[in-house]
Amino acid sequence: MRKEDIEVGSVLTVRKDLKVRNIYGVYDFVERMNFMLGKKVTVTHCYQDCFRVVENDCIFWTWEMMEESQESQPLPVPKKSMLKDGDYVVDKEVKFIVSLSFGKIFNGCGEYNGLSGYDEYLNTQNVNRLPILEIWRDGILIAKRTVKNDRGN
Numbered sequence: 001m002r003k004e005d006i007e008v009g010s011v012l013t014v015r016k017d018l019k020v021r022n023i024y025g026v027y028d029f030v031e032r033m034n035f036m037l038g039k040k041v042t043v044t045h046c047y048q049d050c051f052r053v054v055e056n057d058c059i060f061w062t063w064e065m066m067e068e069s070q071e072s073q074p075l076p077v078p079k080k081s082m083l084k085d086g087d088y089v090v091d092k093e094v095k096f097i098v099s100l101s102f103g104k105i106f107n108g109c110g111e112y113n114g115l116s117g118y119d120e121y122l123n124t125q126n127v128n129r130l131p132i133l134e135i136w137r138d139g140i141l142i143a144k145r146t147v148k149n150d151r152g153n
Helices: 029-036
Strands: 012-013 040-046 051-053 088-090 095-099 105-108 112-114 134-137 139-144
Touching: 029 088
Parallel strands: none
Antiparallel strands: 012 040, 040 051, 088 095, 088 134, 095 105, 105 112, 134 139
16 A cells, blocks of 8 residues: 555554654654554555544654555445444534434434435435545544445435
């Protein structure tokens, strides 16, 4: 994997040889990052020179802090059959929480969309709804619609 290939959902491994107070790329490796040495991390936010990971989101990480020879498996396309109670689904504008028992997804205001209005690839023909782009479970991105894997309209 190249630096340019890092995206939200990429799984990387933190190098084991990092030293506290050394600079890697544009950021220092600090004491509170030490417990992550050799561990796998999942990217949650990407910036120009750094990124954040779900396992330690208050810290900026750089490509230079990661093992170089890695192949990250691409995330699957979001599908209705993947959904479980309590998952978060995200369209371009809003986060929703899934309730399979009600067959609906609810936003923070209590408004909802029925799941029956979405096809298997979480697209909709309703002009007032956007397709689902991401599925999050327990704080981890498990599926994401990208240009490469788009099954959408």
